[in-house]
Amino acid sequence: MKSGIEKSTSFQKNPAANPFKVFLVELTHTFITVDAKNTPLAIGYLAGYLKKHLHSAVSVELFKYPRNLNDSLKAGCPEIIAFSNYMWNEELSCAFAKRVKEISPKTVVVFGGPNYPVDELEQMQYLSTHPEIDFYIEGEGEVAFYLLVDMLIRHKFEPDSKEYREIAGVHCNSQNHIFTNSPAKRISDIEDNIPSPYLDGLLDEFFDKNLTPLLQTSRGCPYSCTFCHDGATYSSKTCHFSVERVKAELQYVAQRTQVPSLTLADLNWGIFPQDLHIAHEIKKTQELHGWPLSIQTATDKNNKERIVEMSRVLGNAMIIGASIQSSDEDVLKNVKRQNIGYAAIVKMAKESSNTESVTFTEIILCLPGDTREKHMKAVFDMLDAGIQDINLYQYILLPGTEGATSESRKLFKYQTAYRVIPRCFGVYDILGKEIMVTEIHEVVVGNSTMPHEDYLECRRFDLTLMLFNNGQILDELYRSIAHLGINRSAVIAMVHRRATAVDSDLYDVYEAYREDEESNFWASKNELIHFLRHEGGYELYVSGDRGRNQLHYWKSVVIFSRLASLLDCAFSCVKEILIQKGLLNSVTTRYLDELAAFILLKKGDPTLIHESFTCEASFDFSALEKSAYAMNPFEEGENGKYRFRLAHREERKKNILAYFDQYGSDLRGLAHLTHRYPARILHREVELIGQN
Incomplete structure (x- = not known):
C-alpha cells in the first residue's frame, strides 16, 4: 500500500510512447448563462500534481464547458475521465459519465468533490445508484487521484482489482462489490508538493470573458460548522502557500485576465499574518495593471484587526465579512459554531467606516433552533452594530455535511422542500443525444422551532432588507440620519410595515415574490422532476418565469425599474420618525x-x-x-x-x-x-x- 506522496517509478524512466489520456472535468451549466464563473482551479491542482509525478506517461486535458467536453469526447474517449462533483453540477457530470460508459465502457470514470455523503452506509447507497462511477475520491484529491491513476495504468485499466481498495480515500464501485475507506492524509506542505497550475500554464485557456480567476492562498478551516462541507475535523488544519508564489500568480493572471475581478478560494482569508502581505501584493498589482477591481472571498471571523488593516490597504476593492449565521447562542450551539463577541463586531464596523471597504455579515434562516424572533433579532443586531450588507441565506442541506445526516433530520424535525438551482439546468448535446439536465437541492423551510408560516414571514422580511438596506442603495440616507441619532433598525422596522401594506406602491412586488417562491418549491424531488419532464415545467424555467433566485431577482426588479417607489417609501418613513422625535x-x-x-x-x-x-x-x-x-x-x-x-x-x-x-x-x-x-x-x- 502506498501512502503520503510517494512517487511511482513505473513510467519515469521509460515513458510511454503514446501517453495515457486523462480528462479532468469541472463542469458548469451554460444553457442560460455560464453559472459557475470561476476558473477550474481544483482540477488545475490535480493536473499539476499528476504531471509532476507521472510526467509524460499521461496526457492531461482540462474542461469547464459542456460543449468543449462533448467535442473532445466525439473525437475519442480517454482512458480516464474524472469529474469534480459539486451541488451545482452533479447531474450534468453524471449525464456525461453515463454517456461515456455507454459509448466507451472501458473508460474509467472517477468522481471527487464535496457533494458526497459522510455516512458510510449513505456513501454505499450513493455509489449503488450511480453505476456509471467506477471510483469516488473522498477528501483532498491530489495524492489519492495520482495513486489511483498510477495503479490503473499498471493494471491496464481493469477497475475490479482488489488493490484499489488499499488506496486511502478511494472508494471502489464495481458490479459485485462497493468498498469505502478513510480519506488520504492531507498534504501539509502544499507549497513544495502542489505545483501552481497558473505558472505552469495549465489554466491559460480559461482566461476568457466569462470566468473570474480563482486563486488560493491557504487550505483548511479550523471551525466546525455543521452546515458547511469544511466543518469536518478532516479539514481543520490550515496550511498556506508562500507570499512569493501568490505574488507570482497575481502577476501572471493580471497580464492575461479579461474580467475585472478576482476570487480567493480561501475559507478564512486573513487567518495568517502573511495575508496582510498578500493584500499589499494585490494593491501593487492594482497599481501596475488596474486589476483587480474587486475581490470576492471569505474573511476569517476572528482576526478582525488584521482584516480591517487589509481593508485599509485595498480600499473599496475588499469587502469585510463578520459572518454570524445567527446571534442566538442555542442556534449556534446546535450548528457547532462560535462567533466573535458583539463588541468586537461593533468595533470592526466602526473602524471599517474609516476605510472605503464595505462590511457584510451572513445569516442563515431556519437553522436548528431558529425562530422568527431570533432571525429578526440577528438582523437588527447587525444593523445596530453598523454592518452595512446583511446577506441572507436559506438553510440548504448539503450532502457531505453533518447537518444533512439522518440524525440531524430526526433531531431537529426538518420540514424540507426541493427546488431547481438557479441557472443550473439545460438541454445538452452529449455524444449525439439531447439530454435534459436539472440540478435540484433541498431547502429547510421549517423545523421543530420554526413553523413554515413563520419561515414565510421571515422571507418577506428578508426581501425588505434586501431592498432597503443591501447594496448601499440607501447608504447616504442612513449615514446622514445617524447624525440625528436615528438607527437603521428603526427605519427598516417601519419600512417593512409600510412596504408590505396593501396600499403600498410595492405591495405587488411582495405578492409576486411570494407567488414566485411558492411556485418554485416542491414537497418531493420526484414531483419536481415529473413536473419538469411531463407537465411543461421545463419551458417555464427556460423562459425565466421560474427558477430564479427570488431575493436577488425581485431586488433587481425594484432597484433597476422601481427605484422611485423605493425611495419614496424609505424617505417618507424617515420623515415620520423625525416628526416623532421633533426633528423635522x-x-x-x-x-x-x-x-x-x-x-x-x-x-x-x-x-x-x-x-x-x-x-x-x-x-x-x-x-x-x-x-x-x-x-x-x-x-x-x-x-x-x-x-x-x-x-x-x-x-x-x-x-x-x-x-x-x-x-x-x-x-x-x-x-x-x-x-x-x-x-x-x-x-x-x-x-x-x-x-x-
Whole structure:
C-alpha cells in the first residue's frame, strides 16, 4: 500500500510512447448563462500534481464547458475521465459519465468533490445508484487521484482489482462489490508538493470573458460548522502557500485576465499574518495593471484587526465579512459554531467606516433552533452594530455535511422542500443525444422551532432588507440620519410595515415574490422532476418565469425599474420618525428631498452607462460623498446652490461593460452580478461643476 506522496517509478524512466489520456472535468451549466464563473482551479491542482509525478506517461486535458467536453469526447474517449462533483453540477457530470460508459465502457470514470455523503452506509447507497462511477475520491484529491491513476495504468485499466481498495480515500464501485475507506492524509506542505497550475500554464485557456480567476492562498478551516462541507475535523488544519508564489500568480493572471475581478478560494482569508502581505501584493498589482477591481472571498471571523488593516490597504476593492449565521447562542450551539463577541463586531464596523471597504455579515434562516424572533433579532443586531450588507441565506442541506445526516433530520424535525438551482439546468448535446439536465437541492423551510408560516414571514422580511438596506442603495440616507441619532433598525422596522401594506406602491412586488417562491418549491424531488419532464415545467424555467433566485431577482426588479417607489417609501418613513422625535424642520426636509433626487440619478438604470446627468442642490453632495457622509449635513446647512454631474469615468465604463459581458445586462444578469459583487460598481460618480 502506498501512502503520503510517494512517487511511482513505473513510467519515469521509460515513458510511454503514446501517453495515457486523462480528462479532468469541472463542469458548469451554460444553457442560460455560464453559472459557475470561476476558473477550474481544483482540477488545475490535480493536473499539476499528476504531471509532476507521472510526467509524460499521461496526457492531461482540462474542461469547464459542456460543449468543449462533448467535442473532445466525439473525437475519442480517454482512458480516464474524472469529474469534480459539486451541488451545482452533479447531474450534468453524471449525464456525461453515463454517456461515456455507454459509448466507451472501458473508460474509467472517477468522481471527487464535496457533494458526497459522510455516512458510510449513505456513501454505499450513493455509489449503488450511480453505476456509471467506477471510483469516488473522498477528501483532498491530489495524492489519492495520482495513486489511483498510477495503479490503473499498471493494471491496464481493469477497475475490479482488489488493490484499489488499499488506496486511502478511494472508494471502489464495481458490479459485485462497493468498498469505502478513510480519506488520504492531507498534504501539509502544499507549497513544495502542489505545483501552481497558473505558472505552469495549465489554466491559460480559461482566461476568457466569462470566468473570474480563482486563486488560493491557504487550505483548511479550523471551525466546525455543521452546515458547511469544511466543518469536518478532516479539514481543520490550515496550511498556506508562500507570499512569493501568490505574488507570482497575481502577476501572471493580471497580464492575461479579461474580467475585472478576482476570487480567493480561501475559507478564512486573513487567518495568517502573511495575508496582510498578500493584500499589499494585490494593491501593487492594482497599481501596475488596474486589476483587480474587486475581490470576492471569505474573511476569517476572528482576526478582525488584521482584516480591517487589509481593508485599509485595498480600499473599496475588499469587502469585510463578520459572518454570524445567527446571534442566538442555542442556534449556534446546535450548528457547532462560535462567533466573535458583539463588541468586537461593533468595533470592526466602526473602524471599517474609516476605510472605503464595505462590511457584510451572513445569516442563515431556519437553522436548528431558529425562530422568527431570533432571525429578526440577528438582523437588527447587525444593523445596530453598523454592518452595512446583511446577506441572507436559506438553510440548504448539503450532502457531505453533518447537518444533512439522518440524525440531524430526526433531531431537529426538518420540514424540507426541493427546488431547481438557479441557472443550473439545460438541454445538452452529449455524444449525439439531447439530454435534459436539472440540478435540484433541498431547502429547510421549517423545523421543530420554526413553523413554515413563520419561515414565510421571515422571507418577506428578508426581501425588505434586501431592498432597503443591501447594496448601499440607501447608504447616504442612513449615514446622514445617524447624525440625528436615528438607527437603521428603526427605519427598516417601519419600512417593512409600510412596504408590505396593501396600499403600498410595492405591495405587488411582495405578492409576486411570494407567488414566485411558492411556485418554485416542491414537497418531493420526484414531483419536481415529473413536473419538469411531463407537465411543461421545463419551458417555464427556460423562459425565466421560474427558477430564479427570488431575493436577488425581485431586488433587481425594484432597484433597476422601481427605484422611485423605493425611495419614496424609505424617505417618507424617515420623515415620520423625525416628526416623532421633533426633528423635522425646513432644513431636514429640504436635505432629504434633495438627497432622494440625488440618489435616483446616482443609482438609477445601470444600463445607461454612457449617459450623464446634472442636478442642483442646496447642499454640497460632492463634499459629502468625499467624506463618506462623515460630515454632518444638518450642521453644514444650506449654502447657496451647487451644480453636479453624475456619470461614469471611461475606466469605470470599461469595467461595467466587462461585467455585462460576463453576466448580462438584463434583470437576471443584473441579479446574478449584484449577488456576486457590491452594487456600487454600477453607481455613478459625482462631480461638482458649479457653485453660486
